[in-house]
Amino acid sequence: MIFDVGYLILVTALLLAVFGVIAGFWGGRQRHPSLVDSSFHAVYAVAALVLLAASILWYGLLTDKFQVNYVWNHSEKALPTFYKFSALWGGQAGSLLFWTLILSVYSVIVATMFRRKQLGQMPFVNAVLLITSGFFLTLLVFAENPFKQSGFLPPDGQGLNPLLQNYWMVIHPVMLYTGYVGLAVPFAFAMGALFSKNLGNQWVRTVRRWTLIPWVFLGAGILMGSQWAYMELGWGGYWAWDPVENASFLPWLTATAFLHSIIIQERRGILKVWNVALIACTYFLVILGTFTTRSGIIESVHSFARSSVGIYFLVFLSISIITFLWLLFDRLPLLRSENEIDSVSSRESAFLVNNWLFTGLAFSTLWGTFFPMFSEILTGRRISVNAPWFNKVNGPLFLLLLLMMGVGPLLGWRRTSAEVMRKQFTWPVLGAVLFAGIFAYFSPRLYPTIGLSVCVLVIGTIIQEFVRGVIARRAVTNENPVAALFSLTRRNGQRYGGYIVHLAIVMIGVAVIGNTFYQSTTNVNLRKDQSVSLAGYTLTFTGLESEHTSNRTEFSAHVAVFGPKGQSLGTVSPGRNIYDKTPDQPTSEVGLRMSPGDDIYVVLNGWQDDGSSATFTIFINPLTVWMWIGGIVLVLGTLICIWPNPARKEERMPAQAGALADTAA
């Protein structure tokens, strides 16, 4: 009964979303206060109903109501409560409901924060957000009903996919969805600006923070997914250019380009058309990504025909793109730029190159992801486009992007004279050249040498920017260097937070280079107390033990690790979990010892029944830990960017040290 009510709640939410869309557009167009208010109320009501529906499904999962097909398919009695809770996003219908829930939460926050602000465009913003919610509610009502029942009560469920029974898999989808779905908000503001014809810089100022928030969630979600792949899949890597990974990475790329290009619009009043188009592309990539992962079209064009949601996505995406393009062309006269770019050697040009590279990367990633599908349709033959292709095509672009991260911030707005360029670039370039020489001498490999040297260049420019900023600030305030650094960062959060984000990207770049070019590996069968040496480390297999938990048996091998001088570095315990319901799908638990220099990464492949010997794959992954440290720094840097600037609230007496640094340069 309660699940029938759940379905009715979804139907009601859909009807209310449709009402809210009509109220938003009509009220916004006619400037009818009651209708505008209704659009706000519809946002709140839809969110409340979606939360109620999700709660009913959670209730079904937590109380083992296996008569509900979704619960039967994705849970079991013995599943730990933690995973019963996360099973909400473990399957198709549940994850679509979760998508709608997160969007509803975003919509409520936006509606609450802007209840008395920007009323010219808010009805349209509400309407656009409700259109997206309405689309997902349509899927839930007509194609993927999470409350569908079988008519009888099975004794137990099928269980959750073993690969999803991992704590990273509980938090990673939440982070990813929060980022992914949140990118609908800046798109809604862009559409609101187009509909209401308020196309100045106001919407750009508003969406900067509303883009940064989902952007950092998406970035953190992607990195957590990489961490999961690193810890669970046991192949020594973290990113495989898998279509599902690419689906999350694509909007991140275009959103990053957008975050850079809106800075130019704010500063110079140019690129208005480009910015609207870029955030729209980001939104379309979000919908496309959800479509590709939910329809199965990438795995095979045939699975698209079998998919219950594929056609809905295709129709929605097509209508959205056509509507956007119509609106964009209609509003082109209102999107005229206020200035021109003065010089090639300017920060505007650097931002343009940055945008060119980001969109180029997004295109090549999109193309590589979909090429197997095109190939299958046009030639009838399946081919695979995996890491080798992506590394060859995207690798050089990432390197150029890294280089631009070093060059761009040193260029001034409008134009940079040769004199200033010399002053700005001398020390970072010298540092990079010196590093290249020393590194190439000790490790004669071209690509890592170039890659790491560029990283050094970027770090040099960041340090130089901070040093100049601190000196400039001290000249004005006479603070001690630490206080000057703190207040500089605090008062120029957008700029210096951005540098910290750049530093995070460099850390991730260093980890990629280390893992890609300097990984060592071996595959061995070890008897108890037998050792193997790899990259200076010695690993000794000391025993195997097993333990049965609620729904699985956990096998753990113990491997003692010794350093180059024979010193003990502790024990790693790679394991395998064999699930009661799916014994043919064991999962791997990597044994890992992380350090700033390298990771000792051990995978248990198999063992003799008495545990007297076991087979291992061992990897030594240099510098990989910097990827996760970079992730934390990325979040910190973004928080600094988002944090409200105290200087705006106070009088502007203390000269902006960042501006001084610019002048000094």
Added chain:
Amino acid sequence: MQLKISHWLFLCLLVAIFLVPAQVRLVHAQTTQQTPVPQQTPVTEDQINVIARELWCPLCSGVRLDACELKACDQMRQEIGLKLAAGDDLEAIKTYFVAQYGPQVLGEPPRAGFNWLAWILPFVVLLAGALFLVMRGRKLLFVKPGPTALPTVGPTVASNQDEPYVRRLEEELKRYD
């Protein structure tokens, strides 16, 4: 500190001095790596995995052969062992698996026929983007203000009939002036 052009030339020379021998050593290292595996019995797991890392599971999506746990992939690794023992090198083994399982095992589209498009199009698009920016970008993206000035307030306000709404909207717009 300011550097003259001669100083920059010197720096470039310095880099070249360091990098050229490095590159020579790299080429040498690669040549050494590409030497066909000598016949030896038995072939080790590590030797098999060096080849398996260059191939992809034909059944799973995006899983490297050395990491795939399917029985079929286990058999493929055993086949690699047999081929290595028979003296085949990486290219011969790759050709054999492509003939057996199709180009899917390569992990990248073969550079032939329609599949050339996979390799070429990204760079064509990038080049087109660069040309667009250089040649026409200024005109299309950075149009000078036209004769009709931007309306300072959205046209929605002019025809407004509803007073409370107008007041709220104007207050809002003032906040951004």
